[in-house]
Amino acid sequence: MNRWMWTLICLLMLPVVSPAAPAIDDQAEAQAIFDKAVKALGGEERLAKLTSFVETVKQKSKSFTGKDAECTRTISYQFPGRLRIEMDGFNGREDFSRLYVLDGDQGWNFNGDNPYEFSKEVLNIHRQTWTDELVVWQFLFFRDKDYKLSPLGASKVGDHAAVGVKASRKGVPDIKLYFDRDTGLLLKREWDEVQPAPAGEKPPPPIIEEILYENYKEVGGIKYPSKKTSRRDKQITSEEEVTEFKIVEKFDEKTFAKPEKK
Secondary structure, rough: OHHHHHHHHHHHOOOOOOOOOHHHHHHHHHHHHHHHHHHHHHOOOHHHHHHHEEEEEEEEEEEEOOOOOEEEEEEEOOOOOEEEEEEOOHHOOOEEEEEEEEEEEEEEEEEOOOOOOHHHHHHHHHHHHHHHHHHHHHHHOOOOOOOOEEEEEEEEEEEEEEEEEEEEOOOOOEEEEEOOOOOOEEEEEEEOOOOOOOOOOOOOOOOOEEEEEEEEEOOEEEEEEEEEEEEEEEEOOOOOEEEEEEEOOOOOOHHHHOOOOO
């Protein structure tokens, strides 16, 4: 048999190596996890119609001294970009109150004196931070084309079997979301907080920030977590209990107006 024929036979006997699966498969897998999460919360149609709501929260957080600090927060939200947060009863003090208002491109911090207007930079930080807390909507935000989704595989959150998804967008830290494998409900949100380094020195390791979600309840066909626990490098920094979640048809315009001195 000719040498070229032997060569051909040997080549045919070599194992076939499949090309790597395209990245679009990862995106589709991650999107399927998100779709299940949206359905678990009440479905995309119902969530999209949820434009206004009020959430009342009892919050216990650790102060810089290590002592517990307690207060009640009432959060009024109107999509897209109007937010009012009222804080009362800090450690039982009836005279303590604080008010934050965001209305589009304006925002104020009010503690009973004259309102302090947020700078553009501070406004953007608060808007992103408080928007991230909106569990019932955040999956719709991640469907923005600027986000790239990728699966993180199987894991566990507490005693729950979970599946994870990483959401990446240019200019902001990656966000890791972990969902209950069976119900599809969100169990944990995680991201890295990068620490600044002195000039010429190696940056310190990032701080791992987490929010754990538990005890889902339902109002008007919408599910929401009634317990949220925030951790910083595994240390609990705050615990929240949602005592009321109320869907609102329409807010009074004064709700998101610039606060006035009483």
